[in-house]
Amino acid sequence: MFKQDNQDKQTELAQRRLFAYITNQDNDSLSVLDIGTNRIIGTIRVGQLPNSAAISPDGKRIYTTNGAGNSITVISAQTNRVIETVKGVGTEPFAADFSISRNRYYVPSFYSGSLFVLDLDTNKVLDEIPVGNGLVGVGVSPDQSKVYVTSVGAGITIINPKTNQVMATIPNLDSWGIDFSPDGARYYVNNAGSNSVSVYDASSNKLLQKTAVGLAPLGIVASGDGRRVYVANSRSKSVSVLDAASFRVLNTIAVGSVPFGIAITPGNRRVYVTNFGSNTVSVIDTAANRVIDTIRTGVNPRGIAITPPRLEEGVNG
Template sequence: MMNDYLIVLNKDEDTLSVVDIESNEVIKTIPTSHNPHEVITTHDGRKTYIACSLGNKLDVMDNNTFEIVKTIEHPDFKFPHGVDLTKDGKKLYLASTFSSKIFIINTDSDEIENVFPTYQKHSHMISFSPDRKTVYVPNIGSHNITEIDVASEKVVNHFPVGQGPEGVAVHPNGRHLYVANQEENNVFVIDLETYETLYKRGVGDCPVRLVFSSDGKYALIANRHSHDVSVILCEQEINGTKRPWEIKRIPVGRWAGGIVFNPEGNLAYVANNKTNDVSIINMETLKEKGRFDVGIHPDGIDYVRV
């Protein structure tokens, strides 16, 4: 029998919360390295990687026991942050913000296999294309995106976006990159064949995270300073024209941050940094249906089914 959990990182108490989805209650609180920010679970659900930014470490958790079993370090881990996995799950990509380097880690051995620079400023997040052949890295200080070819593990392009890009994701159609620009309070929709910005849409104040529903119908954007989530209907049809459009802003807790969907896609969970809780969003009604408490300053969040 499979069990469902949320892993929620509590940045300002150096812990993570394991939340049982059935009860929406914390069943275990686990000490981590200093200042856990971003999190990703392996495709098989057996391990979770936790980027501890101010601690300059990457913790590895065994999801059978919910215990930290290894800590990975490197001299150029300088505010390690965004993490994600290749299609086969055998490699983890990590962006180190203040060294502006990309680390590739073997998930069998948990050893660093490759390191290379982006040559940009403040490379912050990792976002794979749906086919997992390309990685997009938002560079907050350079106001652009770095494109990495997964097969060669090399930087192949940089292209400009808005000011302070942070939340980044490729639409499930594989053709459009959405970029949330926190210094402009907007989202760019970019054609990945031409790199043309097709649309610019205003959202809330300081958008920091962006995720798509698995069917591609919606993009959810966490707006840190307006304490809400922008709902983008990716193909709103009006007067015979389809375009991405913000159709709603859902009030949540203070300082909305990490967002994750459940596998069925009917619920989304939003970590609220300053109210120390997680909002549950019903994706049918597009309303907050409840909240539950976690630790101090929750941000990174992931869904685990084991």
């Protein structure tokens, strides 16, 4: 009985570990990073030039969008093995986000100019929604009532997931990363061309404020407690820390060369930044606002995703 209890406890602890998944664009691979030790514990071969990583809401699968492969690689989080390679998602798929209530996920295609809608169980393409060229980001609102697509050419497009029809378009050109306040009342969008971040009211889509950050901001993430927003400034080798209430810059943290992707642990204690030009990931302590570790990855790390909070309750985060 004791042996069985011990095995059950070890299984539970293993399931509660936090991992970051990092796409290495020019290695055609995905690095698996154990956040408890900040060590790379595995490398998975995926499609050509993977540019983003995403984790299903239940934490069971990892998805990479493969820019040159024009595909999505689906990986088991339990075995770290490829389950499926999904085709038919246009030319240079660029990102992914999920709607668990609709059992869907959404993938924008940079050159095809469409948002692809896929079934979360079967990985089949269900619809293709024309949006415009240069699609680079996608985000499903916290209440899953809207899908937002960012673009360097078409601005911000808002889609009704019930009908898969465009509801509105905001002419904010050079829009890149997008994230939401935890309550869904606001959303934040990087403006890569104007070196700024815009904050919008989610109910009216009214621009509330625009704040200057570093050069060419790409990755963006809001903390789970709603207090901070972190922005990766790709041409400034830095991360801007913004106060979510006043939306002013509180700190600027030096990281590696060409910071691209950014993610935060569920406990809001660590921020992880991929440094595309340095082949590293910077680990930021959010209390001290400083880099506490630098981890070597594959060649040109770009996308990053961290185990979702429902798999973790205050462990290593």
